[in-house]
Amino acid sequence: MTVEDFLRPGEWLSKKTGPLYAVLSRRIEKGIEQGLLLPGHSLPAEREIAELAELSRVTVRKAIQELVKKGVVEQRQGSGSFVREPASKVEQSLSHLTSFTEDMLARGLKTSSNWLEREIRHPSPDEILTLGLSASGHVACLHRLREANGQPMALERAVLPVDILPDPEEVKSSLYDILERNGNRPVRAVQKISAVNLEAPQAELLGVTPGIAGLSIQRISYLQSGRAIEYTKSLYRGDTYDFVAEMSFPR
Structure with missing residues (x-):
């Protein structure tokens, strides 16, 4: 089946669930999953998709915007919309500090850091508390911007x-290596994880x-x-990180 045939109206559109742009977005994503649209390849132009699917260009534009938000598609100025190369996922256990x-080393990945700030300063009220x-x-x-095999993974600010x-300049790679050498490696931690949408400055750094x-x-x-030190x-x-927790049932 060609991309053109895949996008023409059919059961996928007649049995729509939700807004038309969401239905079209799921259809395009399914085409990517099935290999009709390959990573690095461009999507048909908005006008062409609109004609094939018999939908308005406004609907097509909203569908593509949804795919961009999900990280499935990227838009290049003056070039159109392209299927993103899938990022390799990393799983991190929440059971160990x-x-x-x-x-990254445990997964055979080489780490690097792009330093954004490394200094001594007065603490903020939040840090004081x-x-x-x-x-x-x-x-x-x-x-710093943390990278694995050259791929941006995370923005990290440690205080x-x-x-x-x-001397923060002493930290070249692993902070915990320095802390362990000085006898100050932490033994436990409390983490709070929240879902966010990355704003433009952070998204640019993370690519x-x-x-x-x-x-x-x-x-x-x-x-x-019991002293808090980090x-x-x-x-x-x-799109690159999954956190995994192992749990046991009470007996």
Whole structure:
């Protein structure tokens, strides 16, 4: 079956469920899943899709916008709409406290960081409360774009008291390697995970379309003594990361 035949009106359209643009969006996505539209290839022009499916160009445009939001399609200025190359997914367990570097190395992936900020500064009110600091204290701030095999994966901002990390420039790759060497590696953490839509500045750094789904993660890490020594806020690409939790039933 050709793409043209696939998009012509038929049972998929006559038995529509929901708005027409959503029905068309699902139809195009199904065509991608079946290999009629391959990664890197362009979609037919909006006008052509509208004529084939006997729908308005407004409906076609909204359908493509839905696919862009989902990260299935990307639009290139002056060139049209293209099927995105599928991003390789990474699963991270929520049962163990590990660093990004450790997670990627365990999967045979090479990590790198694009540093956006690495400095000593005064803590924010939120950081003072979370880390139990005084207003006159200082924190080490690490803000970076985390990559695996050259692919942007997450934006990470970690804040630690200066007595735990006196020199943020010392961190070249794994923060936890430095903390372990200094006897300050955390032993437990509390994480809060929320679904978000990535805004334009973050999406540009992560190499995705603005509005695409992402994961916002806030983590507070503790020493054995119970002291909070790390406050991290991260934004992960929703198309590259899955978090997996193992649970047991009470007996």
